[in-house]
Amino acid sequence: MSQQERPGSSATGGVNRRLVLAGLAGGVASAGLTGPSAAAAAPAGRPERDRRVEALLGKMTLAEKIGQLQLVGDETTARAALAAGRLGGVFSVVGAAKLNALQRIAVERTRLGIPLVFGLDVIHGYTTNFPIPLAQGASFDPAVAGTDAAVSAGEARRSGIHWTYAPMMDVTHEPRWGRIAEGYGEDPYLAARFAVAKVRGYQGDDYSAPDRVAACAKHFVAYGGAEGGRDYNTVDVSLQRLHNLYLPPFKASVEAGVATVMASFNTISGVPAHGNGYVLHDVLKGAYGFRGFVVSDYTGIEELILHGLAGDGADAAAAALPAGVDMEMVSTNYARFAERLLAERRITRDQIDDAVRRILLVKFRLGLFERPYVDEATEVKAPSPAALAASRQVAARCMVLLKNDGPVLPLAKTVGSVAVVGPLGAATYDLNGTWAGLGTGAGTTPPVTVVDGIKAAVPGAAVSYTPGCTADGTDTGGFAAAQQAARAADVTVVVVGETAAMSGEAAARSTIDLPGVQQQLVAAIKETGKPFVVVLVNGRPLTIPYLHENAPAILEAWAPGVQGGHAIADVLFGVVNPGGKLPVSFPRAVGQIPVYYNHENTGRPADPASKYTSKYLDLPSGPLYEFGHGLSYTTFRVDGLRLSGTSLPARGGRIEVSATVTNTGGRDGDEVVQLYLRDPVATIVQPVRRLRGFRRVTLAAGASTTVSFTLTPDDVGFYDNTARFRVEPGKIEVYVGTSSAATLSASFMVV
Numbered sequence: 001m002s003q004q005e006r007p008g009s010s011a012t013g014g015v016n017r018r019l020v021l022a023g024l025a026g027g028v029a030s031a032g033l034t035g036p037s038a039a040a041a042a043p044a045g046r047p048e049r050d051r052r053v054e055a056l057l058g059k060m061t062l063a064e065k066i067g068q069l070q071l072v073g074d075e076t077t078a079r080a081a082l083a084a085g086r087l088g089g090v091f092s093v094v095g096a097a098k099l100n101a102l103q104r105i106a107v108e109r110t111r112l113g114i115p116l117v118f119g120l121d122v123i124h125g126y127t128t129n130f131p132i133p134l135a136q137g138a139s140f141d142p143a144v145a146g147t148d149a150a151v152s153a154g155e156a157r158r159s160g161i162h163w164t165y166a167p168m169m170d171v172t173h174e175p176r177w178g179r180i181a182e183g184y185g186e187d188p189y190l191a192a193r194f195a196v197a198k199v200r201g202y203q204g205d206d207y208s209a210p211d212r213v214a215a216c217a218k219h220f221v222a223y224g225g226a227e228g229g230r231d232y233n234t235v236d237v238s239l240q241r242l243h244n245l246y247l248p249p250f251k252a253s254v255e256a257g258v259a260t261v262m263a264s265f266n267t268i269s270g271v272p273a274h275g276n277g278y279v280l281h282d283v284l285k286g287a288y289g290f291r292g293f294v295v296s297d298y299t300g301i302e303e304l305i306l307h308g309l310a311g312d313g314a315d316a317a318a319a320a321l322p323a324g325v326d327m328e329m330v331s332t333n334y335a336r337f338a339e340r341l342l343a344e345r346r347i348t349r350d351q352i353d354d355a356v357r358r359i360l361l362v363k364f365r366l367g368l369f370e371r372p373y374v375d376e377a378t379e380v381k382a383p384s385p386a387a388l389a390a391s392r393q394v395a396a397r398c399m400v401l402l403k404n405d406g407p408v409l410p411l412a413k414t415v416g417s418v419a420v421v422g423p424l425g426a427a428t429y430d431l432n433g434t435w436a437g438l439g440t441g442a443g444t445t446p447p448v449t450v451v452d453g454i455k456a457a458v459p460g461a462a463v464s465y466t467p468g469c470t471a472d473g474t475d476t477g478g479f480a481a482a483q484q485a486a487r488a489a490d491v492t493v494v495v496v497g498e499t500a501a502m503s504g505e506a507a508a509r510s511t512i513d514l515p516g517v518q519q520q521l522v523a524a525i526k527e528t529g530k531p532f533v534v535v536l537v538n539g540r541p542l543t544i545p546y547l548h549e550n551a552p553a554i555l556e557a558w559a560p561g562v563q564g565g566h567a568i569a570d571v572l573f574g575v576v577n578p579g580g581k582l583p584v585s586f587p588r589a590v591g592q593i594p595v596y597y598n599h600e601n602t603g604r605p606a607d608p609a610s611k612y613t614s615k616y617l618d619l620p621s622g623p624l625y626e627f628g629h630g631l632s633y634t635t636f637r638v639d640g641l642r643l644s645g646t647s648l649p650a651r652g653g654r655i656e657v658s659a660t661v662t663n664t665g666g667r668d669g670d671e672v673v674q675l676y677l678r679d680p681v682a683t684i685v686q687p688v689r690r691l692r693g694f695r696r697v698t699l700a701a702g703a704s705t706t707v708s709f710t711l712t713p714d715d716v717g718f719y720d721n722t723a724r725f726r727v728e729p730g731k732i733e734v735y736v737g738t739s740s741a742a743t744l745s746a747s748f749m750v751v
């Protein structure tokens with residue numbers, strides 16, 4: 001295959017590539033439309049670093065250059081690759097002494113002494129686990145992600161890690177997909193806001209600092225579109241949806257200066273991401289002007305063979321490098337075949353140089369040439385009290401009160417006895433959820449259990465724990481004991497949901513009910529007639545109509561992290577008034593998936609009174625809990641919607657939207673004021689609503705405040721099927737309220 005024929009280079013879904021590029025240029029200030037060479041042009045302020053990169057590049061042999069493209073995931077392979085002079089970085093090796101030992105070989109025993117970059121999946125904590133990213137999205141407070149990222153970066157960097165494989169920002173409509181836990185849910189605007197906060201939290205202004213790391217925007221791109229929610233599965237996506245739904249968080253992260261990007265395992269309209277020149281070369285490096293490097297996912301280049309894009313490893317390398325994958329993780333096709341491919345003119349010297357240049361640039365920015373080693377005395381082996389306090393505060397901020405009849409919650413601190421029931425009531429590491437930093441082994445800090453959190457919150461109460469059943473077993477033999485405990489207590493807290501292994505990578509579920517007999521356990525507790533509340537610990541939306549109909553109160557706690565038990569108790573006993581909102585719709589049944597708020601209308605929108613409309617015969621329309629839903633122990637009113645004008649000029653216009661939010665209840669609390677837009681007539685039909693602003697406010701009982709949002713043409717525009725960003729004249733409807741079902745509305749004209 002010649003370089004001109006490289007796979008993926010024209011994978012634009014049959015769309016004229018020049019048009020696509022022209023369209024993408026709009027709105028991307030630093031767009032370099034001719035790809036790597038343009039992207040490599042140095043803006044003012046960077047010449048010194050670029051000069052050092054070029055000087056080093058000029059000294060490197062071809063073999064040394066190819067060596068920089070290799071990333072390996074264990075110490076033994078790393079030592080062998082280093083001995084052969086073929087290594088750019090190492091990941092998943094932890095421990096400052098070990099890392100320094102490897103670095104010493106690279107710096108002191110290779111010809112040019114180029115330092116290694118050390119990576120790790122620090123997804124929501126290094127030693128201090130914060131709630132999973134999906135939970136963080138539920139805070140509707142990007143500062144939460146910033147806190148996680150800053151704490152994690154400090155711990156990781158002081159322990160010798162330079163580079164994290166986060167943030168994951170894959171938008172998805174698929175709750176069956178286990179990796180929904182790792183991202184921020186179904187909305188591209190919410191995901192972009194959190195991704196940017198996380199990139200900034202990890203990198204700061206300068207990621208050479210001793211408490212910062214280089215971030216990695218992943219997985220590029222559309223990984224969340226996996227058919228059937230089955231991990232790694234096919235994604236066939238229109239250009240408009242690619243650009244409107246999946247790409248926005250990545251574009252925003254590049255604008256925020258993210259150091260690296262990871263390619264995704266999926267195909268995108270027939271071309272696997274690792275060989276997809278359109279998304280990597282044309283969009284990311286070209287239109288977005290990304291100057292950092294692209295790392296493959298784990299064996300992602302090798303997998304081009306099984307995908308059916310490449311006949312062998314050489315083919316795979318010949319597809320991936322020109323498409324724009326700069327560094328190969330685990331598999332070794334660049335290392336083995338690049339020289340041959342160059343001789344055969346299937347790849348070019350410029351392509352190799354471009355990849356090396358990008359990797360060296362990040363290494364220079366990390367300050368590795370000045371400070372290749374970590375001070376072993378600073379290694380972080382356990383969470384600090386401050387980090388634990390931050391994790392606890394964040395976890396409580398992420399919880400969503402789905403239902404609270406009575407209200408049963410908050411529980412009185414004067415309660416005499418509490419029965420904690422359910423398989424997750426005494427769970428430890430399961431509270432961390434997927435990707436638990438340093439892991440769950442010896443030397444790691446186990447999360448505080450729910451039962452211990454409750455004991456600490458109400459030291460005067462008798463607190464019992466009875467599991468009732470396991471998380472996924474079929475045995476109901478423990479129900480009687482659980483009922484007995486419930487009968488003996490003033491109130492029962494039923495903790496059910498998913499273990500950590502039930503979400504995350506390669507953890508798709510075909511049903512998303514409560515696993516095992518947990519729902520029957522809730523029914524058994526209900527049967528006692530005693531008051532109870534349900535706490536959910538889980539990494540994805542669950543189908544819980546039974547709970548909605550039968551449990552008086554439901555608190556969605558997600559996988560809350562290392563302080564989970566304390567944070568749950570904080571919310572149950574009203575020390576913290578919950579204010580989180582769902583970043584993803586909760587379906588009624590799995591057969592309804594995908595069900596998401598930002599859908600297009602049909603020509604026959606669902607109407608229960610009319611047969612020939614878009615709905616199921618056996619289910620009400622819409623989700624059980626909509627995107628943005630979440631209750632509080634107090635109540636709020638949003639009114640006084642005002643616009644600063646009636647029209648928004650398509651070029652350079654601005655319009656202010658403001659509303660008043662009042663705490664109408666008797667307790668201080670948080671509300672998230674949400675702004676949605678709808679373009680009712682457009683050349684590409686637009687979602688019935690899309691989030692374009694949100695603000696979480698804390699209000700004392702009786703207090704009110706005004707919340708304002710500024711809209712610009714960027715907020716009303718969209719990408720079409722040539723990937724051109726369009727701002728079309730006409731009416732825009734505005735909805736403001738406390739969920740995606742907001743009813744307060746106004747409109748303006750784009751002129």
Ligand code: BGC
Nearest residue numbers: 092121165218219297298505
């Ligand atoms: C995952 C990535 C992760 C990588 C390295 C892969 O299996 O898809 O998200 O960063 O492994 O651990």
